[in-house]
Amino acid sequence: MASSRDQKKPEKSRKKRRDSRRAEIAGKPGKKPPRKGLAKFFYGLMVVLVWAVILLIPVTLYYAHDLPDVTDIEATPGRDTVMILDQEGEILASYGNVYGEWLDMEDIPAEFVQALVATEDRRFFGHFGIDIRGLARAVWQNLSNRSLVEGGSTITQQLAKNLFLSSEKTVKRKIQEMLLSFWLEMNFSKEEILTIYANRVYFGAGAYGIDAAARTYFGHDARNLSLTEAAMLAGVLKGPALYSPFRDLQRAYQRTEEVLDNMVDASFIKRETAERAKKADVNIAGAAATGDFRYYTDWIFEQIPDLIGQPTEPIVVYTTLKQNTQMKAAGAVQQIMDREGVTRNASQAALVSMDPDGAVRAMIGGRDYGQSQFNRVSQARRQPGSAFKLFVYLAALERGLTPQTTMRDSPVILDGWEPGNYTGDYLGEITLETAFANSINTVAVKLAEKINRRNVSAMARRLGITTPIVEEPSMALGTSEVSLLEMTAAYAAVFNGGYKVVPYGILEIQNSAGQILYRHMPGPPEQVLAPATAQTMQEMLARVVTEGTAKAARMDFPVAGKTGTTQSYKDALFIGAGLDTVNGVWVGNDDASAMNKVTGGGTPARIWKNFMLRVSLDRNDATLVTPNVSPRTKPGNQ
Incomplete structure (x- = not known):
């Protein structure tokens, strides 16, 4: 039987032969041959890649553990976004x-x-x-x-x-x-x-x-x-x-x-x-292109929660605004205010144009939206001056008085207060239509006392005035503050035959899927004036323009309206109708400082006329000195 020493000899012999072969290949006994050239490069690259993978796994796991949820990638985020379009479906603004x-x-x-x-x-x-x-x-x-x-x-x-x-x-x-x-x-x-x-x-x-x-x-x-x-x-x-x-x-x-x-x-x-x-x-x-639309779209945006609640999804709002009309209104305000604003110490102006049913077609809330977002059409509360006399005379007509009824233009004292006329003169016995056309203050005050101030206040309420009205003797001269929007709507009720007007700008609200969330449905018209009373007042308002305090607003077509000027020339208004539109213009200063003798029959009436001229000619380059020619293709208080 072979010993253990004899068994180890073959193993030692094989190891010796292996080492000899390696030494033969390497040229040096007992050492591995070094890697050279591409072999060395690829070997190093493989080592780097292996270690990169080894290190990349924990790095990937570290940064992947808090990756955001990606399961609903195609879902559009729910946002209370609002896109406001004009009457033609063109975008005005987005919120x-x-x-x-x-x-x-x-x-x-x-x-x-x-x-x-x-x-x-x-x-x-x-x-x-x-x-x-x-x-x-x-x-x-x-x-x-x-x-x-x-x-x-x-x-x-x-x-x-x-x-x-x-x-x-x-x-x-x-x-x-x-x-x-x-x-x-x-x-x-x-x-x-x-x-x-x-x-x-x-x-x-x-x-x-x-x-x-x-x-x-x-x-x-x-x-x-x-x-x-x-x-x-x-x-x-x-x-x-x-x-x-x-x-x-x-x-x-x-x-x-x-x-x-x-x-x-x-x-x-x-x-x-x-x-x-x-x-x-x-x-x-x-x-x-312009910030002018923003006064209007802000007004629209503020109404949405009252109609559909606070939006919780993207919505599209279709409105009544006409861009051409809006641009003509902006041009008219800019032209007249650039010409007269500095010399008249008048820094601000506002204009609103609506159909006789209250659909607002243009709204200029101020001279520059970028400088002031305060809307002087809908947000401002200013004294209307003699424009408030509309309610005095309407209440009088309802109680049986007529334009031919006479009253005496003479001094009057009520509770220690003595109103005067703009001219400082007194005309004596005159008809109501003459007193109205020439904005005689004494007659308006006497008339309000004659028919009871409460009836005047009630008439204003009936025609849509919602702001507080103080029933004092000076009420007839427009000392209670109102908005230009509500005053213009009240005048629209006269020009539409006596039906109540609630200004509106929203026609329809849809969500992004096209579902209708709101649609303007006016309902049955509410008669607030007898047709005969409305017709008589229209005739009286026409005389204000033809022979009274608003001669500066006369046009080549029928127009009618009323001027308003407050004490110390702090506010000046003209509200009038023509070409199936009712338009209100206000001029003044935000700090209620006095202007340089600006009356409703002056700067506001000229803005109103400039606007109506542009509308009638369908040209936004029209001015008050533009000849009354056919439309052509557009080039590149008193």
Whole structure:
């Protein structure tokens, strides 16, 4: 039997032969051969990759544990957003973040998709969420310029950041962005990612999604985008605050040209097509061009909770405003106030125009919304002066007095108060229609006493005045404060034949699905004046313009109205009707300081006439010295 020593000999012999073979290969006895060239490089790379994977697992788990919920990515956030449209469906303003209609891929214009891919992520259809080449190029450019001149985020990364993450520039946010990008690419097709991106990304001006952006900037839905509009929207994405056409239209056009050039470079469009698109004008929605609409839209916005409660979903509000009428009103106020404001020490003015049923077609709440958002049509409470005499004379007509009834214009003292006339003269025995046309204060005060002040106050209430009315002797001269909106509505009741007028601006409210939440339903008309009484007052108001204190408002067509001027020239008004509209104008100072002898028959009447001239000629360039010619094509108190 062999000993244990004999058994170990073969093993030692084999080990010796192995070591000898290695030494033979390496050239050095007993040592491994060193790795050289590519073998060494790949070996090192493999080691790095192995360690990277080992380290990446805990890093990924660390940053992934608090990733946001991504289970309902396509759901539009519920916001109390409000989009306000004019009578024609054009957007006037939006409040809060606006989300438009969700568009499927086939409904999103191909021009927008091409502009987006050409500008934001040209290799979108070839990468897996991270564009290594683009990222490397961005890093090189930034290092070469020693500043951040180029980003490397793909469309998928932008979607991940915009939907789920903040904009903070941290390592954690960037890693989570990459992880979410991988998740998006694994769970959605490229077309689905583009669809979600187009419907959820922020375009500026409170608009989220391509449809909201198209409606906000261009006044129409996204399905009908032109090539230039599509390129402009794609260009906004680089920096909505910088490239928004509402912010800087010239810069927006320059950015649009860059996008069109990108589309040419990406072979989406031909050079001649891009050049034609660069020359095309884009009709930017009127809400961006002027702040004038905001007085009106603020008034609309404040009424919504009373009609449907506080909005908890995006809603669309259709209104009565006519943009052409609004712009004519703004032009009339600006022209006359620019001409007379400084010399007359009058800093503010307001105008409201409504149909005889109370539908508000224009509202100028002040000279500059940017400087003051206080609405002098609906929010201000000012003395109406002699414009309040409407209620005195209406109450008198109801009690059997007529325009031919005579009263004596003479001094009168009530409770120690002695009213005077504007001229300081007294005319003696005169008819009521003459006293009304010439705004004789003594007769109005005597008349109110004759028929009882309570009846005057009741008449004002019946015609829609809701503010407190102090039944004192001076009440007949308009010493109780009212709003221009309610006063104009009261006059509208006279001009519509005696039916009560409640001013309104909201026609319909819908949610984003088109469900009607509210619709203006006026109901049966409420007769507040006998037709004969309303007709008689219309004739008396016409005489105010033809031969009384409002001669400055005379037109080539029938008009009627009443002036109002308060003590020390603190307020001046003219409220009148013509061309089936009823319009009220107020001029004054917010601090109630005195103007330089401004009467209702002066500056307010001229603003009113300027506005009516523009409406009658359908020209916003018309002035009080414009010859009364046929409309042509528009060029580039007394």
